[in-house]
Amino acid sequence: MKHVSLYRKWRPRTFETIAGQEPVVRTLARAIETGRVAHAYLFSGPRGTGKTSTAKVLAMGLNCANGPTPEPDGTCESCRAIVNNSSMDVLEMDAASNRGIDEIRDLRDRVNLAPTQGRMKVYIIDEVHMLTTEAFNALLKMLEEPPEHVVFVLATTEKHKVLPTIISRCQSFDFRRPPVTLLADKLREIADAEEIEAEPAALTMLAREARGSFRDAEGLLDQLSSFSEGPVTAEGVRELLGSVASDVLLETTDALYERRTADALRVVDRLSGEGRDLSRFVGELVAHLRRLMLLPDAPEVALAEVGADERAGLEEQAARIPTAEVVRMIEALGDALSRARRGGDPKLEVELTFLKLARDYEEPAVDVLVRRLEALEKAVENGNVSAPRPPRARRGPRPLHRSPRRTSRRSCPGPGETARRR
Ligand SMILES: [Zn+2]
Structure with missing residues (x-):
């Protein structure tokens, strides 16, 4: 049996089944209903969000034997031809693989011919920003005086690369990235x-x-x-x-927050032993921390990438860990990630960062070093060669918290103290 990809099989064939683009779909359905379909549309948005599918449903609605209708039956000859990409009236062109002026000229030569089966010809030009300047200009000519029976649907993932003269002749729709x-x-x-x-x-x-x-x-x-x-x-x-489970991300974050160095390092060792890509792990950890950071102020942004099954764990952790701590981890891990991308050993970078984070290690402050240097220069100028007393170094800010576990046992040293003592 020939395998039909799920994507092709489940491509939306009605406006109703186009998920996550309600404003676009509503406007187009209304346009068909009231007979006010424009001659040129520009659909922009990330790949795979339904731009071409929407264009095809629009074409089906316009040409359906039971139409024009916002609810094409999907069963008439015209609808089936459009679904099977065999309709003579709906032409799809991919400008990314087909940048040529010849194709656009060919299109221009045929644009005035009446539709063969249906009422309207629909030209779908995908990745329209990839057209050459010549092809763009030829297209512009057609958009200036489109024949009555033609609808252009231009689709692009990069709207900013489409000439303003083209955009101004189209009705524009932005396709959103669905949660x-x-x-x-x-x-x-x-x-x-x-x-x-x-x-x-x-x-x-x-x-x-x-x-x-x-x-x-x-x-x-x-x-x-x-x-x-x-x-x-x-x-x-x-x-x-090659990704890690969400409970590993929760576990690692807890270990870093509670200054359990060994536990955090054990996670790295385990993942590395399993042959996981550690750069990817750090990337996922940073994405997890970003969600923790955003959750208190912008929950809708934070939860856009979170599944229903992961929500409780994330919310519980966000309520417990102060945002300042989360930001500190993001900054340190972001640095580790960029060092790894520049060719550093990912495992070593992660281990170093975890160690620093879990032990509250801080780089000596530059201003302290500068003050010591100035004092030294002055001493040399004055001929006082014996080493000057350094000005009192100001300590960096204390960690904002102590781990819940440790504060409950008051006799134990806080994380800062342990770090220095070791
Ligand atoms: Zn039909």
């Missing part, structure tokens, strides 16, 4: 319908990895379900992506 929960819900719907057994945590991870792209999310689910035995598990996803 992780919405993508995970969609994957759940597909998995259930396709009888793919899948753990909720697995779908959340796939959804997050897809970064807002339905196409990527469905592609990953496809890959996992068709090339491996048994149900789609969180562990299977982690193996495929």
